[in-house]
Amino acid sequence: MTLWHGRLGGGTAPEVMAFSVSLPFDRALAAVDLEGSRAHVRGLGRAGILTDDEVATLVTAIARVEQELAEGSFAFAPDDEDIHTAVERRVTEIAGDVGAKLHTGRSRNDQVATDLRLYARGALGEIASAVIVLQEVLLNRAKEVGDAYLPGYTHLQRAQPVLLAHHLLAHGHALARDVDRLVSTLARLDVSPLGAGALAGSSLPLDPDAVAADLGFSSRFENSLDAVSDRDFAAEALFDLALLGVHLSRMGEEVVLWSTDEFGFARLDDAYATGSSMLPQKKNPDVGELARGKAGRLIGNLTSLLVTLKGLPLSYNRDLQEDKEPLFDSVEQVRLALAALAGLYATMTFDTHRMQDAADGPSVAAVDLAEWLVERGMPFRQAHGVVGGLVRDALERHVPLAELVAAHPSLGEEAVSLLEPGVAVTRRTTPGGAGPASVAAQLERFVHRLEADRVRIADAARVPVTEDGDVAVG
Ligand code: ARG
16 A cells, blocks of 8 residues: 555556665665654654653554564565655554554655754764774874885876875875864754655644754754755765765775885785786785775766756655665765775885885985075075086986085085985975974874864764774764
8 A cells, every 4th residue: 555545546557666666775764764753753742642652652663663674574565665664564563553643744755854864974973983993094004104205206206205104194184174074064964854744844733843852963954845855965975975985096096006016115915905817926906996996986976966956946856865875875885995995004014115215316305405505595496407407417417416416516515415315304394294303293183183083073973982982883
């Protein structure tokens, strides 16, 4: 029997059912649907629409459905169009006649909007905590590698030496912005749509404020039309996940490059690499490649929802059912990617000798020579010309740069010491720079940032922080 059997006769055509069911994917909302129903039932009780006994009967039935779903014994029926229909049907089977009162004053339109917000609150909290785990891996690796350095690149050409810790923390800072975005998306989605009904509210004495508080939302909707049609929070979540995915993609690309024979900066742990079905010698960086590959899909999911929303008239339209698969998919893919990359980065071995050899080429200290001249009064543009000319000469005449520097009237032996291996990186002393003193300060600030972010996430996702400082989401 359909939910609208009073109005439409004869049943729904099977191809319409096949086209419109969302149960195959929206069963991911089961837990939050039950949470929303429980709050709604309690609200109906407070409004005097349900007696205390009726509330108790329905709450017990909801608990039983929860248990059946958790155990996997919940039997879906062929007519269950979506998770909301399935839950209401089963609650009614268990509770008897009072089940027919469950949907009083509620529409699937405000129900699904509420469910999706509750789902997103949990999922984004979980993702943000998983980002912190990856940041901790980067932090620990950064601490462990001490003063090891490697070439920093621009245009993928060696530019200046940087501490490996600085390089690793660069990814950590991009991820910190992801956490920041997730937390601010959580703040904006913290509005309950329950009580908006189909689109216009209700004639019954419902109290959406109390229901919002019951569900742990900071506030209720201001406008019922907006409440049932707004999916901004889902679009924002998809953007946050897409940009996070772009950062993971860039980290993945780095591992792909570093593990080549050509770079040779990193060796992957066997558990985080794959082999070839044909070439016995191969060890492939598939985790990095997949992190890179998934970004396309995450961007696609964002685009998909934005295109769905564009041009929709107020308020609820069935098109909105298309909001779920992109969101569920992005959450799942990012969750998997974060875990795999955390393991990958935690276990790879850095070849710091090779990194340092690559960074010790004489020309990477060229700007240090120029700045040495600046400190002795030469205008930078002129100093740049002097050193650039020496580098060109050294290359064209196959003479070591050090020899030309020693012989130059404005430079000489003292300047040659700048070209010694490991010297250039120590000269990056400005705040936020790539040298040891700056990076030590950066590390300390980063540790504090992670601590503060853990608390912000727990607060925004409405979950407690556990004793060891982890966020107990999921
Ligand atoms: N499965 C639907 C969705 O995901 C639930 C809401 C259906 N509402 C309706 N008026 N047909 O959006």
